[in-house]
Amino acid sequence: MSGRIIVSKPAEKDSRSDSQLMVDLCDGDEDAFSEIVRRFQSPIYSLLIRMTGNEEDAKELLQLTFFRVYKYRRNYDPEKKFVNWIFTIASNLAKKEWKRKSRWMSVPLEHVHLSSPVSTAPHYDAGRVQLRASIEEAIDRLPSHYREPFLLREMEQMSYEDIAEILGVRLGTVKSRINRARAKLREMLNDVWEEWK
Amino acid sequence: MNCRKALEIITLVLDDEATREQEIMLRFHLLGCPSCRKALEFSRDIATITRSLQAPPPPSDLETRVREMLAREDIETTVPRTKRSALLALPAVAAMLVAIFIIPRSHDDEYVACGTTILAGSMRNEPKTASVELTSKSRLTTAPLAGYSRRSSLISF
Numbered sequence: 001m002s003g004r005i006i007v008s009k010p011a012e013k014d015s016r017s018d019s020q021l022m023v024d025l026c027d028g029d030e031d032a033f034s035e036i037v038r039r040f041q042s043p044i045y046s047l048l049i050r051m052t053g054n055e056e057d058a059k060e061l062l063q064l065t066f067f068r069v070y071k072y073r074r075n076y077d078p079e080k081k082f083v084n085w086i087f088t089i090a091s092n093l094a095k096k097e098w099k100r101k102s103r104w105m106s107v108p109l110e111h112v113h114l115s116s117p118v119s120t121a122p123h124y125d126a127g128r129v130q131l132r133a134s135i136e137e138a139i140d141r142l143p144s145h146y147r148e149p150f151l152l153r154e155m156e157q158m159s160y161e162d163i164a165e166i167l168g169v170r171l172g173t174v175k176s177r178i179n180r181a182r183a184k185l186r187e188m189l190n191d192v193w194e195e196w197k
Numbered sequence: 198m199n200c201r202k203a204l205e206i207i208t209l210v211l212d213d214e215a216t217r218e219q220e221i222m223l224r225f226h227l228l229g230c231p232s233c234r235k236a237l238e239f240s241r242d243i244a245t246i247t248r249s250l251q252a253p254p255p256p257s258d259l260e261t262r263v264r265e266m267l268a269r270e271d272i273e274t275t276v277p278r279t280k281r282s283a284l285l286a287l288p289a290v291a292a293m294l295v296a297i298f299i300i301p302r303s304h305d306d307e308y309v310a311c312g313t314t315i316l317a318g319s320m321r322n323e324p325k326t327a328s329v330e331l332t333s334k335s336r337l338t339t340a341p342l343a344g345y346s347r348r349s350s351l352i353s354f
């Protein structure tokens with residue numbers, strides 16, 4: 001008597017390009033939207049957390065970003081990079097939220113630590129954990145026009161050209177803002193870094 | 198090359214955007230400038246740690262929530278505004294009618310029952326607009342979407 005072995009087929013990876021997914025979505029393929037959410041939720045969420053400074057607002061803006069992707073799906077030009085389009089939406093929402101908040105409040109942003117230091121540090125050492133926490137706080141304290149290009153570069157590894165397109169600024173502006181962001185971070189973190197070295 | 202220029206090139210080097218020539222010029226500058234050497238090393242550490250930062254996982258019900266928002270939006274756009282305001286007024290009208298039936302004529306049980314049944318029935322068929330459930334903060338989910346325009350490849354809201 002032989003037992004039947006049921007091998008469940010692993011979910012196949014969707015190999016469609018981002019822009020193809022958008023084309024398919026416009027043609028009524030709802031699965032294409034699920035795939036877009038799956039692909040972009042994490043990078044957009046981490047940018048929004050860093051831009052808003054708290055998870056609650058980031059969650060709402062994340063939801064709103066995908067809502068707009070769907071709602072304005074027909075405005076997307078498949079010849080352009082989808083990643084730039086979706087990041088532009090998220091970035092505009094974050095800026096709007098930032099303006100709205102800064103109009104009403106002067107309190108500093110709540111600092112969210114992106115990673116739990118103990119569990120994620122490859123080689124746990126107190127100095128590095130301290131440095132990491134200080135870096136996160138320093139990034140949060142950067143003016144938003146420096147912080148955003150810096151994060152798109154460091155966390156998303158985007159090219160200067162893509163960042164310029166997302167933020168709607170010139171290439172030279174992107175370079176100088178990233179440079180200024182780094183200079184400000186060095187200024188803010190000098191003591192803790194010296195101690196850590 | 199002065200330090201200001203060197204720092205600009207340091208940023209390009211960190212981002213792999215420097216030309217070969219810029220790299221060579223920077224290397225020469227660094228030989229005699231401990232302050233820029235420190236800036237390069239320091240920025241590299243900041244970059245390494247920033248890249249290793251990981252956000253918490255996004256909410257698992259994200260897609261469901263987005264689809265709910267889209268469904269609500271659909272209801273709001275498919276039900277004409279005048280009909281919607283009429284529907285929104287229904288609970289108030291119902292309360293008034295119930296008050297009229299119940300308060301002065303509470304002895305007339307059959308009549309009351311009939312009146313409320315009709316009203317309850319008509320309200321069951323209402324679209325959800327009258328009791329739309331908002332997510333955590335209504336300001337975001339209900340805020341009207343600002344005019345949307347697209348200039349060249351960029352969008353602005």
Ligand SMILES: [Zn+2]
Binds near residue numbers: 200201226230232233
């Ligand atoms: Zn120098």
